[in-house]
Amino acid sequence: VEAGDAARIDALMEPLHAADIADLFEQIGSQDRAALLSLWSRGIDGEILSELGDSIREEVIEALPVEVLTEAVRELDSDDVVDLLEDLEEPQQERILGALEESDRAAVEQSLTYPEYSAGRLMQREVVTAPEDWTVGDAIDFLRTAEELPDQFYHVILVDPRWHPVGYVTLGKLLSSRRSVQLRDISEDSFRAIEVFDEEGDVAYAFNQYHLISAPVVDGDGRLVGVITIDDAMAVLDEEHEEDVLRLAGVGEESAISDGVIDTVRQRAPWLLVNLFTANIAALVISLFSHTIEALVALAVLMPIVASMGGNAGTQSLTVAVRALATKDLTSSNAGRVVRREAMVGAINGVLFALIMGMVGYLAFGSWVLGGVLGAAMVINLVVAALSGILVPLTLDRFDLDPALASGTFVTTMTDVVGFFVFLGLATVILL
Amino acid sequence: VEAGDAARIDALMEPLHAADIADLFEQIGSQDRAALLSLWSRGIDGEILSELGDSIREEVIEALPVEVLTEAVRELDSDDVVDLLEDLEEPQQERILGALEESDRAAVEQSLTYPEYSAGRLMQREVVTAPEDWTVGDAIDFLRTAEELPDQFYHVILVDPRWHPVGYVTLGKLLSSRRSVQLRDISEDSFRAIEVFDEEGDVAYAFNQYHLISAPVVDGDGRLVGVITIDDAMAVLDEEHEEDVLRLAGVGEESAISDGVIDTVRQRAPWLLVNLFTANIAALVISLFSHTIEALVALAVLMPIVASMGGNAGTQSLTVAVRALATKDLTSSNAGRVVRREAMVGAINGVLFALIMGMVGYLAFGSWVLGGVLGAAMVINLVVAALSGILVPLTLDRFDLDPALASGTFVTTMTDVVGFFVFLGLATVILL
Known part of the structure; x- marks a missing residue:
């Protein structure tokens, strides 16, 4: 297709939804993208721009002729223009603001004064209202004669004077x-108003929890300034999930599959550096017991098992806790009960796997004492894993930090250090 | 409050939203729950039941008087009744079906014939339709005189004869x-129809991708059988995310913070068993090099660092890949490019951390050769980590398996085994 046949491209792109066209742009290589853009730039509209990921979007806007860009942004609702603008560099923002009509431009600039990730950024300013003392007939007549209504609206909001x-x-x-x-x-x-400075995560939670379709947004004085619709809340929910998952894995939360090699290295290397540091702490613990290992090499063979089981069990507790904090199912009122439960679970699993590993230790090395040391270390490490898996995110949350952030590294460091220390320590005391 | 003062409880619960009441039930202990239920059972309505998690819901239904249960389920739309029923045991299902009116019962039983997690289970059967040749006036007159309309509807669906x-x-x-x-x-x-056998995950994807608010559901012959609304799609999106996160962490995807100790052990132990098995494989690799370690204990100190860095880098690639597969950003058309990128990222990070660790190895043990072996093992393991992080989920996906399922264990086993083998193997060849 990239043989330069513009008419065929038109015909192929015509039936596609804007979101699919955006996906296409993201999935092809950067050379193909440039070629496609130069052949098909007038096909790009506001909706396609809205659907593109940040880095690709900048590339595309850079390449668009001014008149196409102008037309593209004029057709969007104010919340979509804000969404488009907020991740762009200064000069590109100026280009787009310049392309808007005066009144829209003022509305968008006003929205940009609200903090990032606030309800104010998420809302659209086009609202359909009616005085609270109107009848159904009044409202229907008003709607039929209204000049400009938003693309999508699901409620008429009643306002007082x-x-x-x-x-x-x-x-x-x-x-x-x-x-x-x-x-x-x-x-x-189901009516409930959202404050303009509320965090977008809380807004998404409210939509999901109370099955809202749209919600009015009010300023500090309780006056109506806009409306948020469920499709925007759904998009936020999706992003928040993505952030949680990526943070739990120690990947920059902005990373996308379409990022380049250098961006990707930049996102991941800092986390690997943190991990390198904590892995060195674990190595330091092992080095304390060099003489023990020299005397009994079997310990070097078995010690990664204790650490690995602890890391796994800790990640399990951690993930459940992070999710429960995100969905507000874990609160201060049930935290005590959940911590006790985790400790119990850790102890039971610990005993279970201590028995299995005790057997394995005996069968492989013919020593009941070695098996016993392995089992005891396993029980202790799984309890520590369970407790740190729940206490680390709870503590981060208490200090208003994101419980997903870096807690994976904390927990596995804890289980590595405790696992190596307890296993090698017990072995030194009992076996030597 | 649990002093038995029913009137006060009434007053306290009255202003709460059903979803918040359900959360309250989930967060209190089981004794408090029983006490609250016996005092306040007639306050329970259909909406509260819908919001409860599976295990607590069974407990509550068990305790409800028949007449309360009957009234509770009669007020719900058909999709909510189906949602309520599908996770219950046989006798409880019968109790609820018996409480429905004849026509509703038939509709619910019909929905239950569709496979679990299909669009057919998700849809509500109450639809608002109009013949395609009607005018706006016809439709408005029809709606004004219609006897029973669904609680929530956002579109009038046009149908042919x-x-x-x-x-x-x-x-x-x-x-x-x-x-x-x-x-x-x-x-x-934006109109697009959904087939009744489509998977609910694909339905949620379509809503999110195309910003749908509601979508008609058709049977194999293309006839309209129901409608899915965005609030249901949002709930599915939320569940799918939850499943992905929990599966990546090796936790049963049904686990919730309100589960009991035994349930939790049962969810987590199988995954720990898998991990125990793979950890033993890694231990077996180490045991091949017992003599090498005996000769040079520093190797036992350093080997967990190589394995841990590999595990971390592998988890990073894996998480990005699983997310991209879920959002359909990673497809067969760009898989080749993404695999190449991951390999490059792995190599660059590998060299970066090889240099750092080479220095650390030299400073700690005074041997450039040991530092070199450590660095070389790091490069190889980070490339293997990057490649397995992307290839494992791609392969699972190719075979129509969930890419999140068990892939974390696969990847860390791979990086453990390769990390230990390459590091100890190189050391044996070069240092001894």
Whole structure:
């Protein structure tokens, strides 16, 4: 296709959804991307730009003719323009702001004054409102004659004279009620307002927890300033999950499969450096027992088993705890019970695997004492693993840090150090 | 509060949202739960039941008087009843089905014939349709006189005479258009139908990718059988993420923070057993080099560093790959490029950390040769880690298995075995 046949490309791209076109741009190599862009730049619209990942988006905007860019951003709702802008460099931001109409530009600039990752960045400013004392008939007449309505809206928000939202009515209820019915009599119970400075993670949680479809956003004085819809909340939920998973694995949370080699090295190397440091601590512990190992090489063979089991069990507890903190299923009211449960689980699994490994130790090296030392180290390390798996994220959370961040490294360092120390220490005392 | 004061409990629970009440039930201990239930059983409604986790839900249903249960399930839409039923034991299912009205019961039983995790289980059967040749006025008159409309609906689905969906109209468009406008002229471009046997994960992906709010579900003949709304898709997306995270950590994907000790042991022990087995393979590799270690104990001190760095780098690649497969950003068309990138990243990080560790090896043990062996093993293991981190999930995916499942264990086994083998092997050849 990259033989320069612009008409065929048009025909092929025409039926595709903007999100799929964006995926296509992300999946092809950078040379193909440049070729496709030069042939097909006028096909790029605002929706496609919205769907692109950050690094590719910058590349594409760089390459677009001004008139295409102008048309592309003018068709978007204000929240999508903000989303497009916030990750771009200064000069590109200027280009896009310059392409907007005056009123839209003011709205977007206003949104950009809210902190990143706040509800203010997420909301769209186009809202459909009605005075709280209107009837269904009033609202329907108003909607039919309104000049410009947002692309997507699901509720009519009722406001009092001071522009405070007091309830909302679903369009379904509006359509199925008689014209004389008061709007306030058919408003929804699920109504709840979001504050403009709320964190976007909390907004996504509220949508998921209370099954919201849209929610009004209010400023510090309780006045309506915008509305957030569920598709934006779903996107945030998706991003937050992604962040958690990547942080747990010690990968920069912004990393994507389409990043280049150098970016990827830059994202991952710092975490490997942290790991190198902690691995050296574990090595230091081992070096304390050099003489013991010299006397009994079997210990060097068996010690990674104790450490590995501890690391695994710790990661299990940790992952469950991080998830439960994210979904607010783990709170200060049940933390004590969960910690006790983890300790119990660690002890039971510890005894279970101590028995198995005790047997293996005996069969492989013919020594019941060695098997016993291995088993005892296993029990202790699995209890430590379970406790650190739950206490590390709880502590981070208590200090308002992200419980997923770096806790994996903490926990495995703990289990490595304890595993090596207890196993080699017990062996030194008992076997030598 | 558990002093038995039922009136006070009523007053306290009244303003809470069903989802918060469900969370409360999950967070208190089982004794408190029983006490609360006996005092407040008539407060439990269908929505609260829907929000409860599986194990707690069974406990609560067990304890509810029949008439409360009957009323609770009658108020729910069909998809919520299906959701409630599918994880319950046979006798409890019967109890709930018995409580439904005849027509609802038939609808629910029909839904249960679709496979678990299919679109058929997710959809609600209550749909709002209009013949494709109606005008806006026809549709509005129909809605105003319709007897029973679903709780939540966002589109009117246009159907042809054979009940095939051909498009849909948002309620917003319906409200803002003149009565004489043809429905088909204001139908949405984003329209796409979902097949009843599609997997729920694919459904959630489609909602997220194409920003759908609701989508019609069709049977094998293309006839409309139900509709899926975005709140259900959002819940699925959330579950799928949870599953991925838990599987990556080697925890049963059903585990929750409210599970008991025995359930938790049962979820985690099998994975620890797998890990024990693979750790023993690594130990076996080490035992091949017993004589080498006996001659040079420094090797026992340093070998966990090589293994740990490999495990960490492998987990990084793996996590990015699993996420990219889940979001369909990694496909057969860019797999080759991504594998090459991972190999490059592994090599660059390998050289970087080889230099650092070479220095550390020299400083700690005063031997350049030992430092060189350590560095060489590091380079090789980080490349192997990067490659196995991407190839293991790609292979699992190729065979239609979940790429998150057990791949963490595969990858760390690989890096442990290669790390120990290369480091001790090189040491044996070069240093002895």
